[in-house]
Amino acid sequence: MVEVFKTNVQEFAEAQKLVAALRRHFPDSKINIDLDDCDKVLRVEGNNLRIEKVMTLVTKKGFVCTVLD
Numbered sequence: 719m720v721e722v723f724k725t726n727v728q729e730f731a732e733a734q735k736l737v738a739a740l741r742r743h744f745p746d747s748k749i750n751i752d753l754d755d756c757d758k759v760l761r762v763e764g765n766n767l768r769i770e771k772v773m774t775l776v777t778k779k780g781f782v783c784t785v786l787d
Contacts, residue, residue, distance in 0.1 A: 724757040
């Protein structure tokens, strides 16, 4: 399963911290943030992915997170 989210992450250091936090919750997933994209796309690929959990974790870190269609 692959899910793509729009975020408002701006800085590389912020992206690194957020990806590290998400990897702790989803250790078997591939996770990255494309800061060059206008939507600052967060891409999460994994088998046991829970969209709501991803969104909750990102928003708890202070960022906007919505599912991209």
